[in-house]
Amino acid sequence: HDHLITSKQLSREDIEAVLDRAAEIDADPAAVAQRHAGTLLGLLFFEPSTRTKMSFETAMKRLGGDIVDMGSVESSSVKKGESLADTVRVIDGYTDALVLRHPREGAAKMASEFVDVPLLNAGDGAGHHPTQTLLDLYTIRENAGLDDLTIGIMGDLKYGRTVHSLAYALTNFDTQQHFISPESLQLPREVVYDLHLEGTTVREHETLDEILPSLDVLYVTRIQRERFPDENEYQQIAGQYQIDAATLEAASDDLTVMHPLPRVDEIAADVDETTHAAYFEQAHNGVPVRMALLDLLLGGETDE
Ligand code: CP
Known part of the structure; x- marks a missing residue:
């Protein structure tokens, strides 16, 4: 089977x-x-x-x-x-x-x-989390298309399983992937290595502003508190890498904002009513x- x-x-x-x-x-x-x-x-x-x-x-x-x-x-x-x-x-x-x-x-x-x-x-x-990836890809295809796509994936890239699955799956399409996180929560090096083997250039950033205007999709993730071996390490990172409606003023009008949910404080409620927000549609998909x-x-x- x-x-x-x-x-x-x-x-x-x-x-x-x-x-x-x-x-x-x-x-x-x-x-x-x-x-x-x-x-x-x-x-x-x-x-x-x-x-x-x-x-x-x-x-x-x-x-x-x-x-x-x-x-x-x-x-x-x-x-x-x-x-x-x-x-x-x-x-x-x-x-x-x-x-x-x-x-x-x-x-x-x-x-x-x-x-x-x-x-x-x-x-x-x-x-x-491969079934999450399939609904993520469905949502991306509906909102932005899967080829000729520039996507930014932001937050906890180390422990975020939705990120790992999505990054691998996107290597099947003509996609530029940008990864935005603190250095301590970057993609695991073995994932970077695998993505290179698939012909994908991994572009890593510590801040969103330098890349935001060029993105078609911004995929935000929760900092995975339950995976940190040390609570102090979590507390130092918590609260960084948040977005609100003001952040998105620098984005393209067509930017699609996604999040696998649950969110804690990564996306402010004032983004929900903007045309960018696709995370509830994503969950329904x-x-x-x-x-x-x-x-x-x-x-x-x-x-x-
Ligand atoms: N996105 C996701 O996996 O959500 P749950 O943890 O609520 O299943």
Whole structure:
């Protein structure tokens, strides 16, 4: 079976197949309302989530299927010390596909080796978040187009898994990528190395102002407090790399501002009403994109 562990596995053709299917579903969701009746999706979230978990649940139900939810770590037998491998081996037998979020980098890859049904990585520590990337790409394609694109990715580039997945996926398109962060939160060097191997020039900046006017998309991320080994280090960085409506006066009128959410204080509320703000639309796109992904993975009448 096909597992989705990292965006590195996705070719341009794979990405376009999901985005095209998502656009079809978005235009006529009623056409697929019973397409996967009887299908069960297992949700295994070992870390908090609002969007990813609820949009997967919505997506499966809107395709006519249902979900089986492990619930929180506290209310499951993980609390008694059960291993991840044993947990996924059991839920594998209950369901037709699995969605896993886990605080440990590499957890999805490891878990996928113990299951027969497709396993989708919904975030593994500071590693990857490939289904987020698909909805990000859908949003970029709708707002700015994926080729001839200049994107700035700002904030916590070290621990931000949405950033890692997005940066890899964008190497499939004609995109200039700029990375804006404090030095201590730059992209991991192995990601920079991989991007170079894919022919992408990594342009790193410590401030937004020098690059803002040339951007088509600004992708802002939260500083990932839960990943810092030292709270003091977080406190020194917290509050930097924020934007508000005044910041965006220097931007192109067509700039699209994105954020995977949740935001803490990176984007002021006065940006929400500007024509730049696309982050709530981005979160809503999680449903058609995850419907498309599930539909393609689970197969159906057309078995694409
Ligand atoms: N963007 C995202 O992954 O949000 P959640 O943590 O709420 O799922």
